[in-house]
Amino acid sequence: xxxxxxxxxxxxxxxxxxxxxxxxxxxxxxxxxxxxxxxxxxxxxxxxxxxxxxxxxxxxxxxxxxxxxxxxxxxxxxxxxxxxxxxxxxxxxxxxxxxxxxxxxxxxxxxxxxxxxxxxxxxxxxxxxxxxxxxxxxxxxxxxxxxxxxxxxxxxxxxxxxxxxxxxxxxxxxxxxxxxxxxxxxxxxxxxxxxxxxxxxxxxxxxxxxxxxxxxxxxxxxxxxxxxxxxxxxxxxxxxxxxxxxxxxxxxxxxxxxxxxxxxxxxxxxxxxxxxxxxxxxxxxxxxxxxxxxxxxxxxxxxxxxxxxxxxxxxxxxxxxxxxxxxxxxxxxxxxxxxxxxxxxxxxxxxxxxxxxxxxxxxxxxxxxxxxxxxxxxxxxxxxxxx
Numbered sequence: 001x002x003x004x005x006x007x008x009x010x011x012x013x014x015x016x017x018x019x020x021x022x023x024x025x026x027x028x029x030x031x032x033x034x035x036x037x038x039x040x041x042x043x044x045x046x047x048x049x050x051x052x053x054x055x056x057x058x059x060x061x062x063x064x065x066x067x068x069x070x071x072x073x074x075x076x077x078x079x080x081x082x083x084x085x086x087x088x089x090x091x092x093x094x095x096x097x098x099x100x101x102x103x104x105x106x107x108x109x110x111x112x113x114x115x116x117x118x119x120x121x122x123x124x125x126x127x128x129x130x131x132x133x134x135x136x137x138x139x140x141x142x143x144x145x146x147x148x149x150x151x152x153x154x155x156x157x158x159x160x161x162x163x164x165x166x167x168x169x170x171x172x173x174x175x176x177x178x179x180x181x182x183x184x185x186x187x188x189x190x191x192x193x194x195x196x197x198x199x200x201x202x203x204x205x206x207x208x209x210x211x212x213x214x215x216x217x218x219x220x221x222x223x224x225x226x227x228x229x230x231x232x233x234x235x236x237x238x239x240x241x242x243x244x245x246x247x248x249x250x251x252x253x254x255x256x257x258x259x260x261x262x263x264x265x266x267x268x269x270x271x272x273x274x275x276x277x278x279x280x281x282x283x284x285x286x287x288x289x290x291x292x293x294x295x296x297x298x299x300x301x302x303x304x305x306x307x308x309x310x311x312x313x314x315x316x317x318x319x320x321x322x323x324x325x326x327x328x329x330x331x332x333x334x335x336x337x338x339x340x341x342x343x344x345x346x347x348x349x350x351x352x353x354x355x356x357x358x359x360x361x362x363x364x365x366x367x368x369x370x371x372x373x374x375x376x377x378x379x380x381x382x383x384x385x386x387x
Contacts, residue, residue: 011345023079029147029163034204037197050191055140055165056183058190062139063119068112070099098138101131122177128359132178137169140187147191165190252283252300255338269301269327270311270320270387282308286316286328287372292383296346297335298365301328314385315376321369328369329362336361343347 036057037044045052071075088140092100105128106115118124118287148163168188176182192200218235226269259279260266266275274279284303287294290313303311321328348356349370376382 023146025079025142025147026151028062028065029058029151030141030200032058032065033163033192034200035061037201038204047192049194051194051197052189052191054184054187055144055168055190056185056187058143058178059136059139059183059187060180062143063136064116066095066139067099067103067115067289070096071103071107071112095138095142100137102128102135105131119179120316122179122182124178129178131321133170136178136183136187140169161193162196163190163192173287216253249283249295249300251342252295252297252337254337255297256281256283257301258338259334266302267327268303268307269324269331270303270316272308272327273304273307275302275304280304284308284311284368287376288313288315291315291376294350297339297349298332298351298369301331311385314383315373317377317384317386318370318374320385320387321366321373325366329366332362332365 014298036053042055043053043057045167066078075152078096087367095119105125106112110117117134125344144165144167148160148165151163152161166188168186170176170182170186174186222230249314260275260278260281264276266281267273268275269284269286281302282305283300286299286301286309289295311342316324332343332347344356344361347361348354351372352361355364357364377384
């Protein structure tokens with residue numbers, strides 16, 4: 001049975017939330033590492049500080065992750081450059097382009113399943129062998145030089161803090177069939193710090209693939225509607241759908257527009273800076289919408305555009321919240337006057353519960369906000385914003 005510790009989840013969540021989001025590569029690395037650690041324990045070598053596995057195991061994971069994405073007729077960007085390429089029709093990013101010869105060959109020769117069968121059985125045709133090896137090498141280089149190098153940089157401010165690899169590749173003179181063992185033998189070794197290896201082992205099954213709640217839910221539904229031929233992806237997308245959209249902040253916009261018109265100026269919740277024009281007023285979710293799909297009045301505050309951009313999806317630190325207590329509670333008091341029934345219902349539901357005291361609701365709501373933010377940063381590892 002998997003041993004789960006909240007600190008293991010925090011370790012992985014730190015990596016997911018805090019590091020760069022310019023590409024999907026870190027997600028692919030984390031997902032691949034978890035799967036390798038689960039399935040290929042027999043390749044594991046443990047030293048005092050690290051645990052190591054054949055790098056080819058991860059290369060295979062990436063091949064299987066990205067092939068169907070790039071094969072799809074629907075363009076699905078995997079890094080910022082992909083979207084720019086799509087719009088401009090310029091040079092295709094190297095990583096994406098490396099898949100083209102192999103995908104092109106198999107598009108008229110059986111597709112993804114045939115490619116995988118040929119690879120698993122060592123039957124990659126000679127005419128496609130070199131492009132296939134070039135693709136494996138490009139996967140290796142992208143993985144090692146990018147997410148392996150930079151994952152955890154935001155936490156430790158140095159490279160290769162979590163993963164590192166000894167690069168290798170097969171000599172041109174090697175003529176063995178290209179199959180899974182070929183990758184294991186000839187593409188080097190990767191290393192992961194023992195602390196992170198343990199976290200991936202313990203928390204990983206709860207985060208990815210077959211063991212995730214949404215996957216199991218969709219799988220259950222699919223098995224019971226086979227005759228209707230409803231696709232798994234459509235089921236999953238429907239289960240994960242939310243009726244709340246980030247732009248749906250009409251109540252808050254109405255409130256702050258009226259307040260600005262009445263007072264002539266608003267004060268930024270994070271800095272006391274004056275906001276004198278609707279064009280210079282951004283509405284910020286104190287607890288980011290991406291983490292808690294909450295558009296209630298209490299959670300949305302006026303800020304300057306730069307402050308909103310700097311904060312992004314970070315959680316305000318407890319010291320920052322305490323320093324801005326007067327501004328936050330002041331706006332809450334205005335909201336209570338503006339829409340007392342709506343606002344009191346929202347803070348009762350989301351912050352205070354049935355213990356709401358009409359005489360102390362400000363202190364109760366603020367203490368609850370602080371508690372939630374502290375839990376999200378200290379226990380779950382979400383990034384902190386200090387202004």
